[in-house]
Amino acid sequence: MVMNADEAKKKIDTLREELEQYRHEYHTLDAPSVPDYEYDQKMQELIELEEEFPDFQTADSPSQRVGGAPLDAFVKVQHDVPMLSLGNAFDDQELRDFDRRVRGGTDEDVSYVCELKIDGLAVSLRYEDGVFVRGATRGDGTTGEDITKNLRTIRNIPLRLKQPETLEVRGEAYMPKPSFNALNEAREERGDEPFANPRNAAAGSLRQLDPKIAAKRNLDIFLYGIGQWQDESSEAHSERLEQMEKLGLKTNPEWKKCNDIEEVIDYVHSWVEKRQDLDYEIDGIVIKVDRLDQQDTLGFTAKSPRWATAYKFPAEEAITTLKDIELSV
Numbered sequence: 001m002v003m004n005a006d007e008a009k010k011k012i013d014t015l016r017e018e019l020e021q022y023r024h025e026y027h028t029l030d031a032p033s034v035p036d037y038e039y040d041q042k043m044q045e046l047i048e049l050e051e052e053f054p055d056f057q058t059a060d061s062p063s064q065r066v067g068g069a070p071l072d073a074f075v076k077v078q079h080d081v082p083m084l085s086l087g088n089a090f091d092d093q094e095l096r097d098f099d100r101r102v103r104g105g106t107d108e109d110v111s112y113v114c115e116l117k118i119d120g121l122a123v124s125l126r127y128e129d130g131v132f133v134r135g136a137t138r139g140d141g142t143t144g145e146d147i148t149k150n151l152r153t154i155r156n157i158p159l160r161l162k163q164p165e166t167l168e169v170r171g172e173a174y175m176p177k178p179s180f181n182a183l184n185e186a187r188e189e190r191g192d193e194p195f196a197n198p199r200n201a202a203a204g205s206l207r208q209l210d211p212k213i214a215a216k217r218n219l220d221i222f223l224y225g226i227g228q229w230q231d232e233s234s235e236a237h238s239e240r241l242e243q244m245e246k247l248g249l250k251t252n253p254e255w256k257k258c259n260d261i262e263e264v265i266d267y268v269h270s271w272v273e274k275r276q277d278l279d280y281e282i283d284g285i286v287i288k289v290d291r292l293d294q295q296d297t298l299g300f301t302a303k304s305p306r307w308a309t310a311y312k313f314p315a316e317e318a319i320t321t322l323k324d325i326e327l328s329v
């Protein structure tokens, strides 16, 4: 049927809202309310309408997730706020040392937030008035690579937030274990070299110059921090995580607020074994001072925050070896 521009605009807006809702249900809530064919049908309808009325085609449309020709190279981008790396702790004593240093640097009680340390690729996402405008790798912490087109293909990255906020969030893009296994099976069948681990597979996928390849790699993301946020109201990291979730940004559900380092140590121990049951790889636990004013007081060294550390699990092969020894006794 022939539509005039006003009817087309109204139809396009309706289709976008429906498709965005379906995306959120399917990918972030894992609870689709419509069958796939209905989603595909509406997407096709949107694509055709936007082709018929190109003035209404905007970058934040669900139809623009997998767009554009392959790039010749990645453009370098500067991080306004450096993306630093975490110091490490390898045992309980080092966690207690961290806690002592933190309490020595602040004059009040300190509570912590513990998060699973996702083993993927650190990325930063910039939103302006709620629209996803740029995504970048950490790079050397000051200069990263613009991988916006590839990040747009990650279904759990909203192209538009639930509120028109201007902020830059940080997170870990990763490849779930099932996607990793399927990808390696396909690669071996083709005679290609399999990826050594999901982190390499995620990094390799996001370094593809052709977004259509990245789109097929079933990548996912957990967001875990804020680089900068205009009009931010949060006073604690735990509040930030809740605010991010409300904006439609996917955070990892396993985070926990701990009132002291002993609770942190219990949480860390509980995940040494449990992590095998996750459908994504983690290589440790990140521990952060919760109050943002205390984070500011503690500040940074040249390369790491003083208010956070990463407890690293012993490498998997180490555990397997121990099991072998026990079994062989």
Ligand SMILES: NC(=O)c1cc2c(=O)c3cc(F)ccc3oc2nc1N
Residues within 6 Å of the ligand: 083, 084, 085, 086, 115, 116, 117, 118, 119, 120, 122, 172, 224, 225, 286, 304, 305, 308
């Ligand atoms: N891989 C992760 O799951 C993860 C990584 C980091 C960081 O690398 C990180 C680096 C900083 F300088 C400050 C906070 C951070 O918080 C983080 N939180 C996480 N959950």
